[in-house]
Amino acid sequence: MLKIGDKKLINAWAFYDWANSVYSLVISTAVFPLYYSAVTDGKTVSFLGVNWSHSDSLYSYALSFSFLIVAFISPILSGIADYTGNKKKFMKFFCWLGGLSVASLYFFEDIDTVWIGIVFTVLASIGFWASLVFYNAYLPEVAHPDQQDRASAKGFIYGYIGSVILLIINLIMIQMPDFFGISSGMASRISFVMVGIWWIGFAQFTFKKLPNDIYNRKPDKDYIWKGFRELKLVFKEVVENQTLKRFLISFFLLSVGVQTIILLATIFGSTELGLEAIDLIITVLLIQIVAILGAFLFSRLSEKKGNFFALKIAIVIWMLVCFGAFLLHKELPNVATYFYSLGAVLGLVLGAIQSLTRSTYSKLLPETEDHATYFSFYDVTEKIAIVLGTLVYGVLYAITDSMQWSVLCLGLFFLASLIILSTLKKTKYVK
Numbered sequence: 001m002l003k004i005g006d007k008k009l010i011n012a013w014a015f016y017d018w019a020n021s022v023y024s025l026v027i028s029t030a031v032f033p034l035y036y037s038a039v040t041d042g043k044t045v046s047f048l049g050v051n052w053s054h055s056d057s058l059y060s061y062a063l064s065f066s067f068l069i070v071a072f073i074s075p076i077l078s079g080i081a082d083y084t085g086n087k088k089k090f091m092k093f094f095c096w097l098g099g100l101s102v103a104s105l106y107f108f109e110d111i112d113t114v115w116i117g118i119v120f121t122v123l124a125s126i127g128f129w130a131s132l133v134f135y136n137a138y139l140p141e142v143a144h145p146d147q148q149d150r151a152s153a154k155g156f157i158y159g160y161i162g163s164v165i166l167l168i169i170n171l172i173m174i175q176m177p178d179f180f181g182i183s184s185g186m187a188s189r190i191s192f193v194m195v196g197i198w199w200i201g202f203a204q205f206t207f208k209k210l211p212n213d214i215y216n217r218k219p220d221k222d223y224i225w226k227g228f229r230e231l232k233l234v235f236k237e238v239v240e241n242q243t244l245k246r247f248l249i250s251f252f253l254l255s256v257g258v259q260t261i262i263l264l265a266t267i268f269g270s271t272e273l274g275l276e277a278i279d280l281i282i283t284v285l286l287i288q289i290v291a292i293l294g295a296f297l298f299s300r301l302s303e304k305k306g307n308f309f310a311l312k313i314a315i316v317i318w319m320l321v322c323f324g325a326f327l328l329h330k331e332l333p334n335v336a337t338y339f340y341s342l343g344a345v346l347g348l349v350l351g352a353i354q355s356l357t358r359s360t361y362s363k364l365l366p367e368t369e370d371h372a373t374y375f376s377f378y379d380v381t382e383k384i385a386i387v388l389g390t391l392v393y394g395v396l397y398a399i400t401d402s403m404q405w406s407v408l409c410l411g412l413f414f415l416a417s418l419i420i421l422s423t424l425k426k427t428k429y430v431k
Contacts, residue, residue, distance in 0.1 A: 022163045162198075253417035
């Protein structure tokens with residue numbers, strides 16, 4: 001068995017990002033939302049006995065529901081996983097659930113099968129986010145504290161590279177369906193299957209190397225109730241640990257801004273700026289590519305200046321992104337070029353903020369064997385932030401009738417996060 005700190009073990013762990021990130025790019029961001037809109041455009045959708053005239057709302061509600069499910073089950077399952085020492089089995093289960101659900105989106109082909117798209121969207125989202133809880137929890141078990149910034153960054157870099165490769169392949173199929181002897185819709189549906197195969201297939205390399213039950217736990221038969229007790233103990237420790245508690249509050253506030261901007265960036269570009277689909281896809285690819293550089297540069301900055309310093313710089317840049325988006329409007333000459341530029345800046349801090357928050361949280365954890373349970377609180381914080389962020393954005397848009405003001409207001413969440421982060425005391429591994 002590979003020991004903690006071994007480069008082969010760290011690489012194998014990071015490779016799961018290569019496997020699963022195709023879901024977040026191809027399914028969550030690029031191909032599936034466009035396919036869903038094309039199938040349901042201007043049509044009334046029937047789901048669970050309710051007629052939905054605004055099909056995009058149904059899709060949004062479905063995603064929010066999946067986030068709430070993950071927020072509810074992940075602490076419970078994590079407590080059980082820590083008590084039984086079975087993190088890898090849980091991670092495998094949710095990986096297979098997510099991968100098979102994504103592939104099943106192939107059967108969503110018209111307005112009559114929208115229910116298939118919605119059901120498997122929910123299941124795929126649950127599989128993706130729940131598997132990340134256990135994946136993230138492995139970080140302190142595969143890398144020493146002084147290795148965790150680079151290890152976390154390596155994971156995101158692998159993920160960005162892998163997802164861009166598959167997205168380009170999928171876009172070639174969708175843009176040139178005649179060359180492959182298929183329709184554009186069929187090309188999209190084949191893309192969903194490819195994502196599922198990619199995710200499950202490459203994850204096997206990670207599963208082969210990751211250890212299981214490194215603390216040699218021997219659970220009693222009533223492991224479910226013991227798992228609940230484990231959860232209760234960790235929750236009490238999180239509340240009493242002032243540094244960890246404040247970091248989670250800061251993480252929650254910045255996640256409201258980050259996740260909302262990620263989810264709604266393409267909608268902002270199309271609705272508020274009137275950009276074409278090709279402009280939006282180029283921006284998405286640009287963000288992913290620049291994020292590779294961002295994750296690398298900020299991991300090195302954190303090593304030299306400390307995690308808190310690097311995070312503060314990233315948050316300030318996020319605030320500038322919000323202000324830059326506020327200044328954009330349809331009538332602006334060369335607005336697409338400005339949108340690309342903003343996307344490049346966003347990409348630089350996207351890779352940075354995702355990588356650094358994960359490694360910083362890992363380094364703030366006390367000496368513990370309950371890594372999955374601790375990371376479940378990290379995950380729940382992010383999921384609730386996503387739900388709140390999209391709600392706040394929607395409410396602000398309804399009040400102001402302008403996405404520009406909504407984006408500017410999101411900058412206040414970053415400011416609040418920065419203020420709280422500035423109150424945190426340095427620790428042995430985090431400066």
